[in-house]
Amino acid sequence: MILKLYKYSIILFTGIIILSGCKKDLGNYDYNDINTLTAVINLPKDVNAIFGKVLSIKPELKFSLDPGFDESKYTFEWSYIGSNGTGGIKMFVLANTRNLEQVVSIVAGTYTAYYTVTDKASGVAYKKEFRIKVTNEINEGWMLMCDVNGQARVDMLSLNSSGGFDVVNDLLATTGSELKLAGKPVMIYNYATGLLIGPDKISFGIYLGTDQTTTKIEPNTFKWTPTMNLSYEMFGNTPAGFYADVIQQRSGGAAYMIGKESAYFYERTQNIYFSAPISYIAAEQKEFKVAPFVAGDDLIVSNAHAIFYDKTNRRFVKHVGSSSTCTTLPEPADAQKKFSFSTGMDLLYMSWVPYNGGEVFSVLKDPNGTKRFLARFNSASLVQSYYDEITATDFANAEFYAVSPALGYLIYSVGGKVYEYDMSLKTTKLVVDLGNKKISLIQFYDFKSTTKYKDSNNLMVAFYDPALPEGTNGGINTYTVPPVMGDLVLAKSFSGFGKVKSLTYRER
Incomplete structure (x- = not known):
């Protein structure tokens, strides 16, 4: 009992001391204002x-x-x-x-x-x-792959709020992109890819290509990381020094690519990525070198296909659906045959256009002579509609080609001149003469949204003036192409950028 009281007394005494100490410490602190x-x-x-x-x-x-x-x-x-x-x-x-x-x-x-x-x-x-x-004022407009002193540079005609276009020289530098292009310009293209593999989580591809590399960039900010390189979209071994000559959308999220004379296929919904080349004939168990052209209607969903040209065997071939290979084209019956799909010729140009229900137009050259020929056929039914020698003025010196999607005229350029050729009448008309300026590209641009954009039937002529400073000596004129070989009507004119080698329109 005494021990317990002693214990309790010690505790009570300690508590009194503590409370006493606290009471004595009150008011001993100095309070200072802080910097607010x-x-x-x-x-x-x-x-x-x-x-x-x-x-x-x-x-x-x-x-x-x-x-x-x-x-x-x-x-x-x-x-x-x-x-x-x-x-x-x-x-x-x-x-x-x-x-x-x-x-x-x-x-x-x-x-x-x-x-x-x-x-x-x-x-x-x-x-x-x-x-x-x-x-974002740099949101929509023409993206231009330009040549400036032999080097690739991306310029842009940016659509402004008043409906006009502002010139943006060196888009990548202007927007602070990490991408620094090296090499000569080759191509530029954009389309809705669907979500791509890799860490960048990009579902819209803007592809920039030089003779050293091909890469995509972030489609809204133009930012870039090394994992946006095309090699990250290709399964298997990428050929040394690989770059794309052509990337072209097919229906939906499918696309074709041509590089190093091989063709590749991509289809996002079925998880088919660029891997083994499709430039291969299974029945022959042979690969072939493919020309840098893809002819097919990118709006067709059913019976989706494309026509390629086999450079090795000088013939047209076809890719259908999601097949891993191509097939040769069966020859038409003699009564319907205008030419052999195994032409034995070199291909100079090929394009699919909606003219006459949708046809492949191709310009072929006799490998042992100077004659050029125009061959036309339906890519789906393979019905041939035309084959004859092209007798157009100075056609042997043609540098660039295009086909009017509505009228079927063959357009070509020589130096600073543009000619129009009527294959039925075999007549030629000089439609553009730019004097001392040099043409770097002619094209009828295929817009994805044809309801919003109405200029698919306008001819685009890109040119440059050798007398003006590099980097700002390029220009583009667009022309309305009237029927019955009428005079072209100048619709729009732009200038102040590099020499345009390829272009694409960033739709919104």
Whole structure:
């Protein structure tokens, strides 16, 4: 009993001492004001920004104990909340500077953003919330693969709010893209691929090609990572030095590619990726070298197919559906036969056009002579409609070719001149004379959305002036092509970019 009382007495005594000590300590602390952020000036609640242009924000900061504002006493962070690419969101840091002075590379949209200032001495962070509304003036328009002093450069005719087009020289540099093109220009193409394999989670392909490499870029920001290279879309061994000469969409998410004289096939819904070449005849168990042309209607879903040209055996071949190989074309009955599908000729040009219900037009050359021939046939039924020698003016020197999709005229260029050839009457008409300027491309562009874009029947003539400075000496004229060999009517004219070698329109 005594031990228990003693124990309790000790506890009580200790508690009294502790309480007494606490009471004596009251009022012994010194309380000092901390340096607080009292005002942020010149940072509005809503900030407007333009993609690809410099966003400049220079806020004025007021602190309670730092009237002169010594910048070295603080750290800074500009951040915003955006998509993580997988359906969620995350915080992105734009900069760690007092002022924001940066080319905007954020996808168009409205974002919650923060400006955070941290006092190094106290560790207290002050966060100012605002909104950034990003608009993209480089959103839609003609993307041009250009030659500038023998090197590839991407320029753009960007559609503006008034319906006109603004010239953007060196699109990749202007938008701060990480991609630096090397080599000579080859091609540019865009289409809805469906979600591609790889870490970049891109479902729309804008492909840029030189004679050294082919790669895609992010379709809204034009950003680039090494895993966007075409080799990441190809299964198996990629040939050394591989690049694409042609990428062309078929119906839906399917596409063809030609590179190193081999043809490849891609079909996203069936998970068929570019792998073993389809330029192979199974019945013969032989590969063949393919010419750089794909002839097929990309709007046909049923009986989807394409025509290729076998350079090795000088003949037309066909790819159907999702087959892993091509087939030869059966010869027509003698009564319907105008030429042999095994032509024995070299192919100079081939294209599918909707003329006459949809036909393949091809320009063939006698390998042992100078004569050129025009062959036409339906790619689905293989019915032949035309075969004859081309007797057009100076056709042996033709450099570029096109076929009017509505009228079936064969268009070709020599130097700075464009000619129109009527195969029925075998007459030729000079329709464009650009004098000392040189033509670098002629084309009837095939828009995907034919209801929105009405210029598929207009002839595009790209040219350059050798007397003007490289990089801004290129131009494009578009012409309406009237029936009965009428004079072409100039529709639009653009200039101020490089020598156009390939073009594609970024539709929205």
